[in-house]
Amino acid sequence: MSHWIEPHPTGIYVRPADAWIDPSVPRERALVTHGHADHARGGHGRAWATRETLAIMALRYGTAAGAAVGYGEDFRLGGVSIRYVPAGHVLGSAQIVLEHAGERVVVTGDYKRRADPTCLPFEPVPCDIFVTEATFALPVFRHPDTGSEIDRLLGALHANPDRCVLVGAYALGKAQRLIAGLRARGHHDAIYIHGALERMCALYGSFGVELGELRLATGLPAKAMRGAIVVAPPSALNDRWSRRLPDPITAMASGWMRIRQRARQRNVELPLVISDHADWDELTGTIREVAPNETWITHGRDEALAHWCMTHQMRARALALVGREDEDEG
């Protein structure tokens, strides 16, 4: 059976629009859900994405021919009517809603349902085919309340005035959400950042996301950062870069931190379960809410989510897209 939407290992092909959604190789026409590297690549002929996502892509891959799409605006490509709807994942992230031949398909990209001060909240859209992610699709993944995780971070900071707390956070999205979350929790001290976060934080600022006073951690004496929070990409946690810091308590903000072994593997002393992806309850709850005829699962723990759909009398299929899921993102 050939459908007008075709999953391929390198992305989802929308035949009547002759366009690919989140293709992992350069394509002439690409519809991009958000700026993470496993969804947005450089080198496309023309990319349709939100203004924010295009800015992020420009920062990462240099300028590319882009068509800015506003949230909620309808546009047509071939015989397909297309609309971008907030996904709540990171700044600029969108679900792509496609309508053709009386059928509606929603492609979520990555998404979450928790409040996030740095992006618009997920908007559920009832549909016929729901194409979802499944990063945390196991019932062991239940993310706790974000505010209480941030309070644990602040607790550790205040209990150790001579040390610093070094938090590993993904450079796009997690780092800014964490910083904004700290501000919302009343922490207004300067926050030190790794050089790799600088431009992305500035980009968030240019879109009106308030991050407060940020200082570059590079080139500072250790004692300047005593009692402070330092945010760095996860890869810098156990590397030479962290040697300059004053006896850091190593923390990491990620949904993976729910699993002890994951935290220990990374030598994390303070695991913070803060995720930009939907947890098990959010994934299954969202499927119930949009009530599709069929659920397609792009990446993650697809077997478990497909099993859940089946046992709840819903049709599901795993697409096994390649090159998705960056371990550091989460």
Place this chain on the structure above:
Amino acid sequence: MRSFSQLLDGLVYTRSRNGKLALIADYMRGTPDPDRGWALAALTGNLDLKAVKASAIGDMIRARVDPMLFEMSRDYVGDLAETVALLWPKGEETDDGSLTLSTVVERLHGLSRAEAPAALAAMMDHLDAPGRFALLKLATGGLRVGISARLARTGFARAFSLDVDDVEQLWHVLQPPYTPLFHWAEGRAERPDPGGMPFFRPFMLAHPLEAESIDLNAYAAEWKWDGIRVQIVGTGRETRLYSRAGDDITGSFPDIARAFSGDAVLDGELLVKGDYQGGEAASFNALQQRLGRKAVSAKMMNDYPAFVRLYDLLLEGRDDLRPLPWTVRRDRLETFMAQLDPERFDISALIEAPGFDALADLRAGTRDAAIEGVMLKKRDSPYVAGRKAALWYKWKRDPLTADCVMMYAQRGHGKRSSYYSDYTFGCWTEEGELLPVGKAYSGFTDEELKWLDRFVRTNTVNRFGPVREVEKSLVLEVAFDSIHDSKRHKSGLAMRFPRIARIRRDKPASEADTVEGLRRLVS
């Protein structure tokens, strides 16, 4: 349960020993009786509830969660208790505070295997995920948070500014939840009286000898044996063996415990002998065969029969000999030997040397694998706990050394986790190949570590997960106490206590030692 589960989480994630001690001390100070006593019992491995089997926990969760999803989750998480703790279906993810650690322990204690699952499930509903994890670990009898009993007792001692050796003395006579111990620690009660019980006494330890020479009229010399230092505590009715850390190791050496029925406390070295070793004390490698085994088979006892080489007599009946001079204790020990089975006990002989230089020659000349060096004991020294200046000295044999080539490096732990600080090194075979002969992660200065780390990073030729293979160009002079045959290593050799003595930047790798050369050092 909340503070206990937080303590466990903290211990799992905290890397430094001091950090762990601080967590334990804070908990012990801030938690009421008898909760803290049960926690101390759990941390020291003295709380063996074993209320349910792992299979019963699997059944519990399968009744509540789709079995397929449970299996997938377990494959992903690995640990059963953790999987179930995370999966447990519950509306509010909070600990409602209704369960204290003592309530949990009491309930689990009285349960039959049949009623355990229902009771456990009822408790699970009141806890959050870390609390459920702690509960399941307690209920299945394996806490395993990666700390030793000694560390837990040190944390307890630190909480109340006590001497940990003093705590060790009392430890084995008290039962969980140790309320009299806490009351004494807080100065609210008298010191518990351990009279009549086979309890541990802290060992007397030696300083390394640094002086050039020592007067043998003032110091007696005996061999330092390479086994496990052991204390035999007999009350006449019961005998226990304690390791240097104060752990009860009677279970690993029932043959020794059975052979002793006296009312005395002795200090000695546990060794094994085997016929294949000519009936003499065998090397430490042979002893390892018996270490750490909970149950010892008859074959094991037969193949590696243990005996104790006695150093000292601390108590005989009611007589505490510890304040007496070493010469008097030595006389009493020689007399005491008469009542012991010579198959199981002998006395550590004194070394007769006319002078210090002659002793140095004897020390240099010995090739006995079971000899680690020489002990020098002040003839008038009392037996005192710990390391006291100028009473006992250990004078280890000079280490052996070999020039080896660095082959692989791995990141260290804790403070060292950003450095490549664990090195695997090799020597040349006749065919001109490098064969790994050992691994070392100490011996270098901080400066040298920085240099080695840089060397590894700039000379990496391959990566296998956390391991980097390096250019085979750097010679390390490795020092080690002894080297033995080993079936576990491809080179057929195993070094004891290898450490990096020097970095030989001056030496080309081709001039490093050969495996054959190393084999000649085997003792």
